[in-house]
Amino acid sequence: MHVDVIVIGGGAAGLFCARTAGLRGRQVLVLERNPRLGNKILISGGGRCNFTNVGATAANYVTQGSPHFVKSALARYTPQDFLALVERHGIAWHEKKLGQLFCDQSSKQILQLLEDECADAQVQIKVGSIITNVERLAAPEASETPESRDPRWRVSTSQGEFRARSLVVASGGLSFPKLGATPFGYELAQRFGLQVINPRPGLVPLTFSSADLAQFGELSGLSVECLASSHDDAPTFRENLLFTHRGLSGPAILQASSYWKAGESVRLNLVPNHSVRDLLDSARRGGRELKSVLRPLLPERFIVAWSKSHAPSRPLGQLPQKELEALAQSLEAWEFKPGGDEGYPKAEVTVGGVATAELSSKTLESRRVPGLHFIGEVVDVTGWLGGYNFQWAWASGHAAGSFV
Template sequence: MKNHYDVIVIGAGAAGLFCAFNSAIRNKRVLVLDHANKVGKKILMSGGGRCNFTNLNTMYDDFTSENIHFVKSALNQYSAYDYLNLVESHNIEYVEKSPGQLFCKNSSKDILKMLLDECAKASVKIFKKCSINKINKSDIYSIETNVENYTANSLVVATGGLSIPTLGATGFGYEIAQQFGHKIVKTNASLVPFTLSKKILDKQKELSGVSLPVLVSNKNHNVEDDLLFTHRGLSGPAILKMSVYWKFGEEILIDLLPSKNIKEVIKSERLKHPDKLLINSLSVVLPKRLVLYLCNENLKELKLKQLDKPVIDQLVKTIHEWTVTPSGTEGYKTAEVTSGGISTEDISSKTLESKLHNNLYFIGEVLDVTGQLGGYNFQWAWSSAWCASQAVK
C-alpha cells in the first residue's frame, strides 16, 4: 500500500525527528507529519540560537511530574552521553557553559541539520504543511489529512506543548490523547519570567536591566542563580527555574545577597570607614541602582557610624528576605516549556507506549514531564524518543 507506513510520527520537532530516524534504522518505513511550514523551529531558537542540546549531569530529580519516578527508565536507557556520542559523530563543535550544560559552538542549525541528515540517511519521509483532520483506529491507525490519507501500524505523538504559539505550538497532542482515553494534567507555562503588578513596577521602573546572583525560595523549593529585573517584572535563570515550582498567588522570598551576611559587611565596613555613607558601602556588594531603590531618603544620608540596631535589622530583612508576590507569568508566549500534559499514569515508562491502546506512543514535552532549565528538556526529548523508537512495531 502506497500510503501505509510501519510508523507515523506526528510532530517534526526534537523528539519527533529523533524517534523517526531511530525507528527507521530498525528497518521500519517511517513518515513524519507536521502542520508547520518549517521543521524544528523550537530547536533553532533555543539557547539563544545555539541550542542547549543536553546536560551531562542529568538526574531524575531535575524533572517534575505527578509521577516523579516516570523518567528514570528512559534516562537510563538513553543518556546524555549517548546523545553526545551522536553529536560528536557529526563533528558538531560544542561548548560547556556551566558544568554539564552543552551548547552548539556555532548555531542551533547544526543540531537540526544532524537530525535531518539522519532522517534522510534512513529514508524517513517528512511532510510539512500537513494538517490532520481525523485519526481512527481499527487494527491499524488511519490518519486523514488535508493532503492525503495515511495508515500505520504504530502512531507516535510528538507534538510538544503549548509554549511559544508563534512557532506553531498547539494543544493538538492533548486532543489526540483525550480521544484515546488518556487524562491531561493541568498545563501551565514554565521556565517563564514573572510579571509584577503595576504598583510594584512603577516603584522599581529604574531597576529594569539590573542583574545579580540571588537565592529565590518558596515553601517547597529554592534556587540559587541570577535574577534580572525587567520592565514587566522578574526574569533571569533563577526566576525561570523557580517558575516550575510556583503556584499563582504564592509569594516568593528573595535573598539579594546570598553569598554574604549584610550585617557582617556593615560591621566590617564601619570599623574601617565609620564616616562612609551607607549607600556607598552597600554599592560595593550590590548594584548601585538596586541600593538606591532599597534605601529610603533617610537611609541615603546616613553614615555607617550612625546606624543603630533597628536600621541594621531592617536592612537584613530587606536584603536577605525581600518578599514579593508575582501577579502572574508572561505566559506561553515566552515560556520555554509547558508543565503538565498527558498523564503518565497510563503510559509505559519503559517504552512510552499507551497502556490503553497498543502501538500508540507519546514522547517529549506533550507528556506530564518538565525538566529544569539547562538542557534537561532536550535530553527528555531524546531519551523518550529513543525508547519509543526501539519499541514501535
C-alpha cells in the same frame, strides 16, 4: 498508505523517535504541520542550541507525577550517547557552564543531524500536513496480539489518509505560539481518556505587581546574582536575576518560574555571598551608614530604588534589633510576589501535559490505549534551563522509537 509508525510532530522528540524506529527497520512517517521541521531547535540556545546537559538526572525535571518516571528513558539514552552522535556528525561543541553543551556554530547543525539520521533510516516526512482526524480502528481489523502488524490507527490529513500500527504524539507544548505550537497532543490524549495535567508556562519571566513596578520598573537591564526558590519543597537556584521593564527575568527567575504557581511568592536572596544581618550588626557597632554597607554588595541603582521603601529614617546605630532584621530580610529573603507571568509567547517550555501515570516509563506508551505513545514536551515532564529539555526529547524519543 500504510506504515508501521506515524509520528505527529517533526520537532526534537518526533524526529529522534522516527530515526530510532527507522534504524530498526520500521516504516515511519512523520507528519509536521509547519512548512519546515524543527522550528524550536533552530531558535534554541540563542541560535547555538544547548543540545544536552552532561549532568542530567531525574532531579532536573519538574513533574506532578512520580519523580522516578524519567529515570528509565534517561538511563537508556544518556547525554553522552547524544554527544557521541553530535561528534559522529562532525559538529563542534563547547561546554558553556554547569554542564550545558552548545554548538560552536549553529543550531542548524542539530536539525541537519536529525534530518540526515532520518534520511539514513528511510523515514518519510510530510511537512505542511494539517491533521483533520485521528481514528482508532476497531477490531477485527486491529489485532491486539504483540506479533501483529495490523494497523490500529487511521490519520486523515490535508495530504491524504495514512494507517499505522503505532501512533507517536510528539506535538510539543504551548510555548512560542508564533512557531506553530498547538494543543493537539493534549486534546488527543483527553479524547482517548488520558489525564492531562493543566498546562502552564514554564521557564518564563515573572511580572511585577503594580506596587513593585512603581518601585523597580526603572531598573530594567540591571542584573544581580541571587538565590531563588519558589517554595520550600522546590530547589534553590543560584543564578543571575535580571530586572526588566515589566518584572523579573534571567536564569534564576526562569528556573524558579517552572515551580511557581499564580498567587505564590518567590523567595530571593539578593546577597548570596554574605550575611547581611552580620554586616549590618557590625556596621551599627562601627557607626557606619547603611548605604556604605550595601554599596559593595549591590548595584547603586538598585540601592536607590530599594531605599525608597526600606531605608530607615534613623541612623543604623539607633535601630532596634527587630528593624535591623527586617532590613536584612528584605534583601536576604525578599518574598517577591509576582503579578503574573509573561505567558506562552515568552515561555521556553510548558509545564504540565499528559500525566506520566498514564504512560509506561519504558516505552512512553499509554497504559489504556495500546499503540498510542506520547513523547517530549507534550508529556508532564519539564526540564530545567540548560539543555535538559532536549535531553528529555532525545531520551523519550529513543524509548518510544526502540519499542514501536
